Amino acid sequence: MKSQLITEIKAKLSIPNGTFIDAEIAEYIAPLQPSQYKDFFKALSGEEYAFKKGIDRVAIVAKRFTPESDHEAEARVIASLMHDINKIVLSESESKGEDYYRLMMALNVRKSFQLTDKQAYVMNEIGGREAIIKINTTEPNTLERKIIESLKRYERDNVGKTLALASSMSKNLIGNLTKEKGMR
Numbered sequence: 001m002k003s004q005l006i007t008e009i010k011a012k013l014s015i016p017n018g019t020f021i022d023a024e025i026a027e028y029i030a031p032l033q034p035s036q037y038k039d040f041f042k043a044l045s046g047e048e049y050a051f052k053k054g055i056d057r058v059a060i061v062a063k064r065f066t067p068e069s070d071h072e073a074e075a076r077v078i079a080s081l082m083h084d085i086n087k088i089v090l091s092e093s094e095s096k097g098e099d100y101y102r103l104m105m106a107l108n109v110r111k112s113f114q115l116t117d118k119q120a121y122v123m124n125e126i127g128g129r130e131a132i133i134k135i136n137t138t139e140p141n142t143l144e145r146k147i148i149e150s151l152k153r154y155e156r157d158n159v160g161k162t163l164a165l166a167s168s169m170s171k172n173l174i175g176n177l178t179k180e181k182g183m184r
Contacts, residue, residue, distance in 0.1 A: 002034075
């Protein structure tokens with residue numbers, strides 16, 4: 001069925017035949033479920049893609065049908081949270097007539113906004129309060145990339161800590177079992 005979809009896509013978008021072209025299209029549509037083929041094929045016709053080459057249309061539409069990674073979704077949540085913090089502090093500053101910067105520096109962000117350990121780690125990693133203060137002047141894709149990199153570092157750090165803790169616990173358990181055996 002997938003090879004039939006590739007053939008139909010090439011015919012619809014006037015994409016020339018070729019082994020590498022077929023492989024490229026196959027790579028783009030790999031994440032699709034067969035139940036999505038019909039909707040995907042229809043989406044290739046969109047007017048917004050009229051100026052794109054056939055293979056480019058396939059890539060763009062495939063991205064729309066591909067679920068975002070956990071990191072991308074989480075990065076968007078954190079970026080949105082940073083925008084919300086900025087907006088709330090700015091609003092508070094205006095309503096009380098107090099200095100925005102002073103309010104931001106006095107705020108316990110983690111406690112006030114009930115951040116998870118991961119969210120607090122990421123925000124600190126990408127610049128902390130200064131990143132929140134500058135959030136509206138930060139290019140969104142750059143911010144998202146920084147957050148994703150920080151999320152990956154967080155996971156690497158925590159995996160290492162978890163493995164070290166598990167190793168330590170198993171050594172203690174083995175040591176305790178050995179002591180108990182010797183006492184009998």
